Amino acid sequence: MTDSVAGGPSLPQERRLVTEIPGPASLERLDRKKAFVADGVGTTLPVFVVAAGGGVLVDVDGNSLIDLGSGIAVTTVGNAAPAVARNVHAQVDAFTHTCFMVTPYDGYVDVCEKLAQLTPGDHAKKTALFNSGAEAVENAVKIARVATGRDAVAVFDHAYHGRTNLTMAMTAKNMPYKNGFGPFAGEIYRAPMSYPLRDGLTGGQAAARAIDVLDKQVGAQNLACIVIEPILGEGGFVVPAPGFLPALAAWAKDNGIVFVADEIQSGFCRTGDWFASDHEGVVPDLVTAAKGIAGGLPLAAVTGRADLMDSVHVGGLGGTYGGNPIACAAALGAIEEMEGGRLTERAREIGAIMERRLSELRAVHDVIADVRGRGAMMAIELCKPGTTEPDAARTAAVAAYCHKNGVVVLTCGTWGNVFRFLPPLSISDELLDEAFDVVAEALTATM
Structure with a gap:
């Protein structure tokens, strides 16, 4: 039908x-x-x-x-979108899949090169491609844990990070995302988010509150990463007060904690910048992207500092469909539309x-x-x-x-x-x- x-x-x-x-x-x-x-x-x-x-x-x-x-x-x-449709048609006619881990192809590398150019910061960056935002978040945590040798992960009130076991643990809202699906992955700790309508705090005050919770309840020395949406998505499109994100990023840097910006909903021109982190000049160690990256086809990415991305052993990242050639072609078309338009x-x-x-x-x-x-x-x-x-x-x-x-x-x-x-x-x-x-x-x- x-x-x-x-x-x-x-x-x-x-x-x-x-x-x-x-x-x-x-x-x-x-x-x-x-x-x-x-x-x-x-x-x-x-x-x-x-x-x-x-x-x-x-x-x-x-x-x-x-x-x-x-x-x-x-x-x-x-x-x-014209460039997305054109690229997808051409790629389908050429080949639909080989698995990049078996025999690589240019499209995957081309997407990674574009992400190195477009994500915040001018440092050396590398990328791994996946299928969904939840996969990207989960792999960002894996990378942070290997790179730091630590286990603990900090997330925030009202956060949404996905529907896998680990990302459900990282997500704040019970219904419909978590109810009945436990037990969840451990070593996830939640801090208060800046929510100007409800807390009345400046960005600096809200950051100090969150840092105090993490320092006292977890210990900076135990944190592998902070994972945060620069603008909350499912949690209510909450825009943190100015200064909140920079203060968290600075504290993370001072304590060897990987700062992960979950830009899955806010990335790729959605907020008027390529990424929402750009607004206050925040340069994350790792950025997760998905949703708008490929004009409707399933693709996700973790892009970050080359030294962090390379900390994982060969074979530790990847997946059968990650960076599928059709999705990569769509992403290159979507980026073309974003740049040209x-x-x-x-x-x-x-x-x-x-x-x-x-x-x-x-x-x-x-x-x-x-x-x-x-x-x-x-x-x-x-x-x-x-x-x-x-x-x-x-x-x-x-x-x-x-x-x-x-x-x-x-x-x-x-x-x-x-x-x-x-x-x-x-x-x-x-x-x-x-x-x-x-x-x-x-x-x-x-x-």
């Missing part, structure tokens, strides 16, 4: 509702999903997509929805539009406790008016209204009360404004 519709940037860039959302053809397919797909695989918006491009998704019923999610920050360059600048333009629209909404709707983010990675946090008590019910109602009216929105946050806005950088200003018109309607309709 498939339909073929031409996709890519040539799709009409419009919100178009032909049926109710979801429509009858999607509902029919949901019955098949229920029959054959494990119930544990959830769905945010139950429409089956047949084409996507620019800033829209088209479903099997002919509805055209405005995309403010980018597949959770994956299709940053847009769906079926000046997408860091486009992310800032999109961010300015979203910040303006969201700030206007905050002035009208006192349920919006915070507007935050950077570039095309913006969020609002909904709380009971005049408090910081999370309002998850209102958040769910606003999301449902947006979905029924043709706008794909995503929620997140420890309490489920945050909207995260992640439009593809290929979206037009007109579509973006129309999407936030619907968000405004949703906030009014759910009062």
